[in-house]
Amino acid sequence: MLTIHLRINDAATGKPTPVRLRISSAETPTFAPLGRVAEFPCGRNEEVGGHLRVGRERWCYIDGACEVKLPAGTPLRVQATKGPEFQLIDETVTLGAGQMALRFTMDRWANSAAEGWISGDTRCHFLAPDTAELEAAAEDLHVVNILACAQSWPSFDGKTYPSYPQLLAFSGQDATRETAGGIVAVNTLNVHPALGRVGLLHSHRIVFPLTFGGEETDDWSVCDWCDQCHRKQGLTVWVEPFRPQAGLVGGEALVAAILGKIDAIEISDPSHSHGSLAWIYRLWNAGFPLPLVGGSGKDRNAIALGSMRTYAHVGTGEAVTYRGWIEAVRAGRC
Numbered sequence: 001m002l003t004i005h006l007r008i009n010d011a012a013t014g015k016p017t018p019v020r021l022r023i024s025s026a027e028t029p030t031f032a033p034l035g036r037v038a039e040f041p042c043g044r045n046e047e048v049g050g051h052l053r054v055g056r057e058r059w060c061y062i063d064g065a066c067e068v069k070l071p072a073g074t075p076l077r078v079q080a081t082k083g084p085e086f087q088l089i090d091e092t093v094t095l096g097a098g099q100m101a102l103r104f105t106m107d108r109w110a111n112s113a114a115e116g117w118i119s120g121d122t123r124c125h126f127l128a129p130d131t132a133e134l135e136a137a138a139e140d141l142h143v144v145n146i147l148a149c150a151q152s153w154p155s156f157d158g159k160t161y162p163s164y165p166q167l168l169a170f171s172g173q174d175a176t177r178e179t180a181g182g183i184v185a186v187n188t189l190n191v192h193p194a195l196g197r198v199g200l201l202h203s204h205r206i207v208f209p210l211t212f213g214g215e216e217t218d219d220w221s222v223c224d225w226c227d228q229c230h231r232k233q234g235l236t237v238w239v240e241p242f243r244p245q246a247g248l249v250g251g252e253a254l255v256a257a258i259l260g261k262i263d264a265i266e267i268s269d270p271s272h273s274h275g276s277l278a279w280i281y282r283l284w285n286a287g288f289p290l291p292l293v294g295g296s297g298k299d300r301n302a303i304a305l306g307s308m309r310t311y312a313h314v315g316t317g318e319a320v321t322y323r324g325w326i327e328a329v330r331a332g333r334c
Helices: 129-138 222-231 251-258 270-285 322-330
Strands: 002-010 019-024 051-054 057-062 065-070 075-081 089-094 101-106 117-124 143-148 151-154 160-163 183-192 196-201 235-239 264-267 292-294 310-313
Touching: 002 019, 019 065, 057 129, 075 101, 089 101, 117 196, 117 235, 117 264, 117 292, 117 322, 129 143, 129 183, 143 196, 183 222, 183 322, 196 222, 196 251, 222 235, 222 251, 235 251, 235 322, 251 270, 310 322
Parallel strands: 002 101, 117 143, 143 183, 235 264, 264 292
Antiparallel strands: 002 065, 019 057, 019 075, 051 057, 075 089, 117 310, 151 160, 183 196, 196 235
16 A cells, blocks of 8 residues: 555645545545544534545545555546535546655636625534534635534433533634635524524524423523524524424414514525425515525535535625625525
8 A cells, every 4th residue: 555645736726725535446435544534423413524425425525635545556536526616526546656646636617706606504513613614615615604502412321411512612793713715603503392493693692592492491482582693683594494393384483584583594405495495485475585595404424514505795806704794695695
């Protein structure tokens, strides 16, 4: 086996660029870079981040360069992607004896950002901000909203504990991670088992409680969540709209939408979204034209960050800020 230094450069800059990478052969489905693993869990909240399973294929995210042990004299398939606006790399290479490096170039075929359309993911969970920053760069996403939520955690001691992954990283109206090409912010997903769930983005403080109902007293409401978020200059997003829960289609979130307390409706998993589109059209036809936003809902390594995404128009030549992107969504320029 040869230790190969692999690098993928952006054709426009000539510099290494983050990508999603897969190397395989006829005998080996995945050659993992050093420090990574070929097999990884894909359940909800199981080591989320840095890897992705697409069907039977397993990919890893790299910052543009990595070292990987590969066999010489064997045809290897090298694949790399960088979101929908870059051309896919899919090449077959055979290493010679003593070879030490592989070099590839990633070419852009479209540039929505140059026209003022900034891509973002309205919802993902359990990703650490630095991991979200890497995956966003590799998927050509400019804005990522990590939403902390209540999550039960089964322990080896036989008990199940309540937890709030990433809540301590809450950044509200600020970016918890920001580079020249991307913004990562941490806010909250607030959930009631029957009345609905809302993503509260760009809120300058956490709106508690993150969940109520069930065994808890129903002394709060979805409308309360939305009102508190708006007082904190936030954006309210109806998550999994019109999902039948406890016999209610839409729950109280539908009431909040009609009362103007919901700013946008999220489309995420296509298997959920198809059933809700007819209800969305009924809402629009009734005179409530709420904008649609796209969110991947990524909460496991089997969902790609930005697989469903939002392009918001912030203005050509304008500096990209989290507030600017949020306000473009609020105004329906998305």
